[in-house]
Amino acid sequence: MSFQFKIIPNDDLDIIIPLVFQLNEGRVSKAVLKSRFDEMKHQNYECAVIYNDDEIIGVSGLWYCTRHYAGKSVELDHVYIHPNHRSKGLGKKFMDWIYSHVKEKGCCSMELNTYVQNYPSHKFYYNEGYEIWGYHFYRNI
Template identity: 60%
Template structure:
C-alpha cells in the first residue's frame, strides 16, 4: 500500500515586515539591476501603497514570489495587477505556477477583484505561453520612459 504524502508547498501573503525576504529572488529575476539597498527602499514604499506580495514556500524556504497591485480601473473595475512573478528554476515546469495562480485568483476574488492583468517582457516567450494558457489576452502595449 502506497503512502500519500502531503505536498511541502504552500502559498501565503508575505507580511509587510518581512518584505525584504523577497529581495534575493527579485535579484535573480532582474539580474541584479538594482542594489539591495535600492530594493529595500522601494519595497518599503510599495508596501505602504496598494501593494502586496505572495510567496511560494517549499516547507519554510521561499522559492517563488508574485507582487500584486490592487486598484480600480475605469475599463475593468476592481483589478489585481500581477507583478514580478518568479519561481526558482529547479521548481519550474512542475505545475507549481498554475497552482500558485489559482491561489492568487482566489485571493483577488476574496478582495473583490473581478479582473487580473499583468505586463511581461516582449522577449520572455515562456511567460507568454504560460499567460496565454491562463486565459490572459493582449490588450495593448506597455510604454516606459525614464524622467
Template identity: 60%
Template sequence: MAFEFKILEKENINLIIPLVYKLNDYKVSEAVLEQRFNEMIGQNYECAVIYDGDKLVGVCGLWYCTRHYSGRSVEPDHVFIDDAYRGQGLGKQFFEWIYNYVSGKGFEAMELNTYVSNYQSHKFYFNEGFKILGYHFIKKL
C-alpha cells in the first residue's frame, strides 16, 4: 500500500474535521471544530495528513514556536489515524515523515500532550523516544 504524506492546503483544513471529531474525549461539536480550525490555520500552525489514494486516513496538527528550554520546537497535536489503518506501522511512518519535514525547516525539538486515558498513544510515544517532562494543566475561563 502506498500512502501519501503531505501538508494539507490551508483552504482544505475542514477536511480533517471528521477525523479530529473522533479523537475528542469531550466532544466539541463539528461546528465549533470548524470555527477553531479556520482560526488556527492563520496562526503558527500547519496540518500534516495521510492519504490512501483519495481517502484521508490520518491527521497531525503541527504548532511551531521557540521555547527557552528547547529552542525551535514543534508540537504535534490532535494526532489521529483511522481505526482501519492502525497496527500496520503507519503511525511510525507518519512520524518519520514529520521528523524529516520539520527538521528540514530548522526545528530542533518536538514535544506534545496526549490524553491521560490514551494508553495506546503513551506506548507509541515512548517507543518513539519521547520522555515525560511535566504535566499539562488547563483552566477554562
C-alpha cells in the first residue's frame, strides 16, 4: 500500500462524492452533493484526500476564515476514512499532514464538528489535542 496525502484541485471535487455519500449514509443524494460541491469550489474551501495507489480512501474539507477569538483558522469538514483503512494509524498521519499544510498557510487554529453519537471520533480528536469549547446548533430553514 502506498498512501499519499494531497490537496485536489477544486475543479476535481466530483471525485470525493462517493466517500462523502458514504459518510452521510446516503441521507444526501449524490446529485445534491455535486450541486453543493459545485458551489463550494468557489468559496474559501480546499479538499485534502488520502490516496491508496490510485484510489481515494480518505477525505477532509478545509474551510479557511479569520475568527475574532482565534485568528486565521481552518475548520475541518466531512472528515472520513473508508472503514477498511481505519485503526491503522492512517488518521493520525492524515491529521499530521493537514496540520503542516494549514500551518504553512498561516493558520493559528483548527476546529471541527463531529456527530454526537460518533464516539470513536471523539476519542480520536481528544488524542489529537482538540478540546470541546461548545455545542454546534443547527436549524433547518
